[in-house]
Amino acid sequence: MASPRALAAPLPASARPVRQALAFDERVMRAGLLLLLLYLAITVVLPLWALFAKAFEGPEGGFAGLANFAAYAATPALTSSLRNALVVATLSTAICIALAFGYAYALTRTCLPGKSLFAAVATVPLLAPSLLPAIALVYLFGNQGLARWALFGHSIYGPIGIVIGEVFWTFPHALIILTTALSTADARLYEAALALKASPARIFFTVTLPAVRYGLISATFVVFTLVITDFGVPKVIGGSYNVLALDVYKHVVGQQNFRMGAVVGMILLVPAVLSFVVDRFAQKRQAALLSARAVPYVPKPDPLVDGAAFVFCALVACAILSILGVAVFASFVNFWPYDLSFSLKNYDFDNMDGGGWESYRNSLEMATLTAVFGTALVFTGAWLVEKTRAFVWVRGLAHLAALLPLAVPGLVMGIGYVFFFVEPSNPFHFLYGSMAILVVCTIAHFYSVAHLAAVTALKQLDPEFEAVSASLKVPLYRTFLKVTVPVCLPAVLDIAAYFFVNAMTTVSAVVFLYSPRTQLASIAVLNMDDAGDIAPAAAMAVLIFATSALVRGAYALLVRRLLARTQAWRSR
Amino acid sequence: MAAPGAPAAAARAEQSPNTERAEPYLRIRGLTKRFGAFTALADVDLDVWPGELVTFLGPSGCGKTTLLRAIAGLDPQTAGTIEQAGREISRLPASARDFGIVFQSYALFPNLTVRDNIAYGLFATRRSKREIETRVAELLELVGLADQADKYPAQLSGGQQQRVALARALALRPGLLLLDEPLSALDARVRVRLRAEIRDLQRRLGLTTILVTHDQEEALTISDRIVVMNRGRIEQVGTPEEVYARPATPFVADFVGKMNFLEGRLAAPDRVALAGAELRLAAPVALPPASRVLLCIRPEEVVLREAARSTDNRLLAEVAAMDFVGSHYATRLRILGTELALFAELSLNAVRDLGIRPGARLPVRLPAERLRLFPAGEPRR
Numbered sequence: 021m022a023s024p025r026a027l028a029a030p031l032p033a034s035a036r037p038v039r040q041a042l043a044f045d046e047r048v049m050r051a052g053l054l055l056l057l058l059y060l061a062i063t064v065v066l067p068l069w070a071l072f073a074k075a076f077e078g079p080e081g082g083f084a085g086l087a088n089f090a091a092y093a094a095t096p097a098l099t100s101s102l103r104n105a106l107v108v109a110t111l112s113t114a115i116c117i118a119l120a121f122g123y124a125y126a127l128t129r130t131c132l133p134g135k136s137l138f139a140a141v142a143t144v145p146l147l148a149p150s151l152l153p154a155i156a157l158v159y160l161f162g163n164q165g166l167a168r169w170a171l172f173g174h175s176i177y178g179p180i181g182i183v184i185g186e187v188f189w190t191f192p193h194a195l196i197i198l199t200t201a202l203s204t205a206d207a208r209l210y211e212a213a214l215a216l217k218a219s220p221a222r223i224f225f226t227v228t229l230p231a232v233r234y235g236l237i238s239a240t241f242v243v244f245t246l247v248i249t250d251f252g253v254p255k256v257i258g259g260s261y262n263v264l265a266l267d268v269y270k271h272v273v274g275q276q277n278f279r280m281g282a283v284v285g286m287i288l289l290v291p292a293v294l295s296f297v298v299d300r301f302a303q304k305r306q307a308a309l310l311s312a313r314a315v316p317y318v319p320k321p322d323p324l325v326d327g328a329a330f331v332f333c334a335l336v337a338c339a340i341l342s343i344l345g346v347a348v349f350a351s352f353v354n355f356w357p358y359d360l361s362f363s364l365k366n367y368d369f370d371n372m373d374g375g376g377w378e379s380y381r382n383s384l385e386m387a388t389l390t391a392v393f394g395t396a397l398v399f400t401g402a403w404l405v406e407k408t409r410a411f412v413w414v415r416g417l418a419h420l421a422a423l424l425p426l427a428v429p430g431l432v433m434g435i436g437y438v439f440f441f442v443e444p445s446n447p448f449h450f451l452y453g454s455m456a457i458l459v460v461c462t463i464a465h466f467y468s469v470a471h472l473a474a475v476t477a478l479k480q481l482d483p484e485f486e487a488v489s490a491s492l493k494v495p496l497y498r499t500f501l502k503v504t505v506p507v508c509l510p511a512v513l514d515i516a517a518y519f520f521v522n523a524m525t526t527v528s529a530v531v532f533l534y535s536p537r538t539q540l541a542s543i544a545v546l547n548m549d550d551a552g553d554i555a556p557a558a559a560m561a562v563l564i565f566a567t568s569a570l571v572r573g574a575y576a577l578l579v580r581r582l583l584a585r586t587q588a589w590r591s592r
Numbered sequence: 593m594a595a596p597g598a599p600a601a602a603a604r605a606e607q608s609p610n611t612e613r614a615e616p617y618l619r620i621r622g623l624t625k626r627f628g629a630f631t632a633l634a635d636v637d638l639d640v641w642p643g644e645l646v647t648f649l650g651p652s653g654c655g656k657t658t659l660l661r662a663i664a665g666l667d668p669q670t671a672g673t674i675e676q677a678g679r680e681i682s683r684l685p686a687s688a689r690d691f692g693i694v695f696q697s698y699a700l701f702p703n704l705t706v707r708d709n710i711a712y713g714l715f716a717t718r719r720s721k722r723e724i725e726t727r728v729a730e731l732l733e734l735v736g737l738a739d740q741a742d743k744y745p746a747q748l749s750g751g752q753q754q755r756v757a758l759a760r761a762l763a764l765r766p767g768l769l770l771l772d773e774p775l776s777a778l779d780a781r782v783r784v785r786l787r788a789e790i791r792d793l794q795r796r797l798g799l800t801t802i803l804v805t806h807d808q809e810e811a812l813t814i815s816d817r818i819v820v821m822n823r824g825r826i827e828q829v830g831t832p833e834e835v836y837a838r839p840a841t842p843f844v845a846d847f848v849g850k851m852n853f854l855e856g857r858l859a860a861p862d863r864v865a866l867a868g869a870e871l872r873l874a875a876p877v878a879l880p881p882a883s884r885v886l887l888c889i890r891p892e893e894v895v896l897r898e899a900a901r902s903t904d905n906r907l908l909a910e911v912a913a914m915d916f917v918g919s920h921y922a923t924r925l926r927i928l929g930t931e932l933a934l935f936a937e938l939s940l941n942a943v944r945d946l947g948i949r950p951g952a953r954l955p956v957r958l959p960a961e962r963l964r965l966f967p968a969g970e971p972r973r
Contacts, residue, residue: 482700484699487699502704
């Protein structure tokens, strides 16, 4: 080009690497991302590190190598509880997966009537602490149980009770995974199989099962981990049958033997980490199975199959409802089983040990704070991770840190918090024993699922919103508040409800962190049961359930109204 | 609407670009973009003149979108400079540059009405409410959506959404309009209509515009100049007529329009020997004797009607296949005595008048002035 300007001379391609100046928005986002990383380091990574350190610490402090693990292996009482835990977890997983698969199959692949009702009933266990089914089982099959005869002289206190309780409590978790796996079926495969004259059994084994194998693997690991790390059910109904999770509790809370508690915590971490890795792998494969052009499978009515599905689902649903029903019923009677007249005396929490109504109010406060701050943190954090330009390393690290809690059982998270925050030298030591630490710990405990939900919602947005905003000279925070959050509102509310319900029902992490001033309802259930006040314990568990159900219901209503009104744009 | 300086700009757009004129609006030098070991843009130089509509044309992965995003500052280049209106902008973030952009997906804010989408950038400029309202009304009028202002994007057709995106991009009166495949999500009929509308609007506003497309027909109809790109490099820059009539490389010849490629060898400076036939060139070429060459002619340039009158560059062919495509017959001819195949577009009249049918033998002429020649071995598509 014949231009007089000297600049027109072509530059060698590699002469000057171009570094773009950062816009103010981008600086803010990067700073935000670093803050998020710092927050996650303090609330997730460092407590875990404290746990590791404690497991390898000698009696006088200092590094002790594997001495603590050797001591563990040499204690028969401890290794027997490992064995017990494996037995119970294996049994519970087998039963739970079988039932959940049947239920999920009926919901997705048959035309059984009342699908949405069955689906709703199956989520009931999510709304209660794991203590509730255990208490209900005591009422049903305990020494004064209604149906004690059904056990033929066996005791509910022990493996039988634990397995039944755990199956109840983990059922919805397995069901969600399996329903997802089963609903992503490609109708064309079934049509092809039919055209090739394959028998129904052959179709099931060659088309259906292979398509859901990753879902099955994923569900198996998730349930196994949930059972082995849960301590609510064995605490109430385990009797003298010790399991791993109980050992942690006894060591840390009972004997103040932190090192041994840390060792057992590390052992609990193994299945959880394994499950995390397998689940990530399986989900990627599962997503790859369904191509974009797949035709969704629509079940055809078949009286025989639908009838069988109905009977099966009805039985499972009845079992779930009767466990819940017994707890509700028992909480409202005068004196089980001798005086079944109606009474509210079990709800007179202020006259019992365990924290009284104050603990319920504390729980409400804790759940509300967790929902508000957790949702704001998680959604903003996910947005920073997704939408910050370049800065690849920090984004990747923040995403990883956000997923880490998924591999950490609540119990392990809780003792990590104890080890980390109990140190007077820790600048955050002042949080110890406060409401804030309960909120922070609960947010950390449930961070990953919420983060993934937020990321999924954000990924559905047009990736060019931020580019458009930049070209229009609109600051990014405005687009975040005016567009991103409103469009993602259903997901935001879902995350808030998730945090609230889990904060209401959780026992595992917070049991190590509450103080007399910050008693929680779920812990009150535990303590009242421990003190022999089973009926008030049931009453409090029912109260937690009712609160969670109320919030879930309110969420459903709110989303429906939102979609109908402010989100008119969703419909064409 | 009364666009500022519209008449002057329209006059400018009439001119063919030449270096006598003032400074280029956009001056790109040595632009290189690497993603790890992959080079998406290799040392690209380009000038865009004020008021012209330039199209980046090429197959997917050729670097056209990368170039556009570098100009916008969305994905900054690895090396090289970009000057806009005399100002070096390479280091500026997108928000500090002066452009409006329309994406293939439109990226309309789904929860805002058409009005609020268009006004979105105006709120950041500290204008009064009245000013904003007037400007939005003006823009709605400009794209013909005045009656749709209170609808949400999802309630509009694809073409209407596209116009909203255009109005939003124009709201701040940018000096440069960037269009990233703005029409490819639309069906054929709407695409043709909107293409004309965009061109008309661009002329009226005299707005310097860059459009990215992989559709050669779109590039030919809409552009002042076309930048044909392949594998991160510019193959040719020229007016649509230049690019079509005088492709600079075999790639351009193949990518823009349809083209016959005949392999041969230089028999004399102005003669090419094909397998079993020899063709005269309009002018001698400066290639070593006996070089291997590619001879090109477009299917519609193959002459049948007067082929009998002149023996110049005449070959005898047999009709191998005829595909009726509505406006003409896409015909495959086999040159007798050779292995060569030649595609020709035969008008319905010619077919009727000459009684052409599969198996028929007829003389065809390849006019010397229509033949283009490239050294063999240059990459095609």
